[in-house]
Amino acid sequence: MSSSRDTATSLRQKVWHGSIPLEIRLHRGDCRTYDESDAYLIQFPRLSYLGFLIPRLHAFFSDNLIYPDVSSTEAWLSYEDVPLKWHYPLGLLYDLYSGAEPAYPEDGTELKVHTTEEEQGSLPWKLTVHFSEYPAEHLVRLDAEGKYLHDLYINNVKEADFLRNGTGKTIMSLNKEDSTQLWDSVKQHDFSLFSPINQKLLSPQGVNLRHIPMRLYLPHAPSSTQDEEAVAGSLRVVQALVLPALSSRQPQTLGTALNHILPSLFQSTRRPILAQPVLHGAAVPLGTNLEELLRMAAYSDGWLHIAVAMMG
Amino acid sequence: MEKVTAFPFISKAEFEKGCEEISVSFANCSKSQSGLLSMEAVLQDGSMYLKIVKALQNETPKPPTAQQTPEEQEIGEDDDEALLDHPSEQVAVQYDIIYSTSYQVPVIYFRVKDPAYRFPPTMEILYQYIIPRQFKQQTDNTGVIGGITVADHPFTNSPAFFIHPCRTAKVLETSLETKDIGPKEYLILWMTAFGNYIQLGMPAYLAQTGTKLGL
Numbered sequence: 230m231s232s233s234r235d236t237a238t239s240l241r242q243k244v245w246h247g248s249i250p251l252e253i254r255l256h257r258g259d260c261r262t263y264d265e266s267d268a269y270l271i272q273f274p275r276l277s278y279l280g281f282l283i284p285r286l287h288a289f290f291s292d293n294l295i296y297p298d299v300s301s302t303e304a305w306l307s308y309e310d311v312p313l314k315w316h317y318p319l320g321l322l323y324d325l326y327s328g329a330e331p332a333y334p335e336d337g338t339e340l341k342v343h344t345t346e347e348e349q350g351s352l353p354w355k356l357t358v359h360f361s362e363y364p365a366e367h368l369v370r371l372d373a374e375g376k377y378l379h380d381l382y383i384n385n386v387k388e389a390d391f392l393r394n395g396t397g398k399t400i401m402s403l404n405k406e407d408s409t410q411l412w413d414s415v416k417q418h419d420f421s422l423f424s425p426i427n428q429k430l431l432s433p434q435g436v437n438l439r440h441i442p443m444r445l446y447l448p449h450a451p452s453s454t455q456d457e458e459a460v461a462g463s464l465r466v467v468q469a470l471v472l473p474a475l476s477s478r479q480p481q482t483l484g485t486a487l488n489h490i491l492p493s494l495f496q497s498t499r500r501p502i503l504a505q506p507v508l509h510g511a512a513v514p515l516g517t518n519l520e521e522l523l524r525m526a527a528y529s530d531g532w533l534h535i536a537v538a539m540m541g
Numbered sequence: 542m543e544k545v546t547a548f549p550f551i552s553k554a555e556f557e558k559g560c561e562e563i564s565v566s567f568a569n570c571s572k573s574q575s576g577l578l579s580m581e582a583v584l585q586d587g588s589m590y591l592k593i594v595k596a597l598q599n600e601t602p603k604p605p606t607a608q609q610t611p612e613e614q615e616i617g618e619d620d621d622e623a624l625l626d627h628p629s630e631q632v633a634v635q636y637d638i639i640y641s642t643s644y645q646v647p648v649i650y651f652r653v654k655d656p657a658y659r660f661p662p663t664m665e666i667l668y669q670y671i672i673p674r675q676f677k678q679q680t681d682n683t684g685v686i687g688g689i690t691v692a693d694h695p696f697t698n699s700p701a702f703f704i705h706p707c708r709t710a711k712v713l714e715t716s717l718e719t720k721d722i723g724p725k726e727y728l729i730l731w732m733t734a735f736g737n738y739i740q741l742g743m744p745a746y747l748a749q750t751g752t753k754l755g756l
């Protein structure tokens with residue numbers, strides 16, 4: 230038992246420490262010199278949010294800006310033509326938009342993270358920071374105090390808690406110090422601060438797991454009732470009530486859940502045919518026990534945010 | 542009349558039945574009587590939601606911002622008038638009442654629809670143009686109805702105002718003595734409880750049903 234607990238802890242930590250190198254340049258339209266400015270380089274955690282980076286980018290590029298007085302709340306990031314939601318975890322954005330091939334398990338039983346040649350080619354991930362023409366129709370505007378990012382994060386934490394326990398009592402019962410510590414752990418990306426609060430949230434006493442907080446992100450398919458113009462990189466976000474077990478003997482797997490929620494994309498519960506689920510850069514095998522996946526590989530807001538990548 | 546079985550919660554099927562019934566009764570009344578521009582049940586990605594469009598009421602006075610010097614404030618006010626010079630019929634608030642599978646209650650996402658996009662979803666716009674000043678306390682995080690934040694709309698994935706549903710079940714439960722109500726009455730109850738805070742109000746023809754419920 231202790232070895233499986235060790236594996237769980239070690240996986241949790243691996244997920245927490247996953248990171249992506251970023252190379253961020255100032256958009257030409259916001260740059261006062263004809264030549265490009267220096268790039269901002271950073272190794273940034275997959276579980277963290279680009280919103281935290283924006284004040285630093287504002288400071289770094291301030292000498293190069295056409296309008297040096299522009300507020301940091303005007304800043305936004307894009308990859309190619311896709312405006313990036315700064316309140317999505319970086320890892321989810323990368324899995325959705327970078328085009329990098331996900332990592333596959335090497336022998337079908339053990340999930341080894343290895344860097345493919347293609348991935349090295351796409352790294353560092355090259356992003357652009359803009360200080361004008363905010364795509365307000367598509368992105369929430371960041372406020373100077375970072376309150377919106379906090380609100381969006383807490384909304385997700387609350388909803389995940391409600392799904393897991395059927396009430397919002399666990400999150401409401403955290404005292405002020407705990408709530409502050411949770412947000413600090415996310416801001417500072419500090420596992421030792423995060424882990425004790427996460428334990429309280431994930432394993433409240435006397436409560437059985439009711440539902441698995443899971444969101445699926447699909448490349449956008451045009452919809453007839455949509456009155457908005459579809460922008461590059463727009464997504465359909467799908468969630469449903471997902472039970473941890475199908476019966477007392479049959480646990481829910483990623484495959485059985487996907488087959489239930491998106492039957493046209495996941496016709497088989499065992500083998501990906503048209504699409505595959507990608508989490509933390511890995512193509513997750515459909516046979517994975519969903520409750521175990523939740524406990525080891527959820528994002529810091531308690532959700533499994535899964536990119537659905539089309540195959541072939 | 543079929544009853545909502547798990548009041549104060551509602552099932553997806555009951556919610557969708559309520560949406561249909563309400564939109565049918567809207568179609569049968571005159572628009573001018575309702576005070577709304579439109580109300581329809583929309584089916585998207587296999588789920589139904591209630592879409593209500595209402596002209597933006599601009600009467601709310603603008604609260605002065607503390608950081609502004611008097612001079613800047615004056616300029617700000619001028620800008621405001623310039624904003625409102627545009628034909629107001631083009632500016633409307635769209636309210637989408639959507640079923641939350643997580644919370645098993647209706648949730649609302651709303652935003653100002655404006656061709657020039659002068660009213661992006663920010664807290665400043667919310668309190669200047671949508672929330673009547675006397676309700677500000679009830680709509681902050683510690684207030685009666687649960688906090689209003691900016692979040693992505695579940696169907697369009699675009700930013701909108703969002704009332705957090707953590708208090709919805711409690712609010713509904715305490716505003717009604719009987720638990721025997723149908724899906725349409727449930728939605729009317731919901732709109733009565735939350736609509737006033739966000740200029741949605743209660744359309745007159747639906748208010749009659751509300752009165753029958755003793756609201």
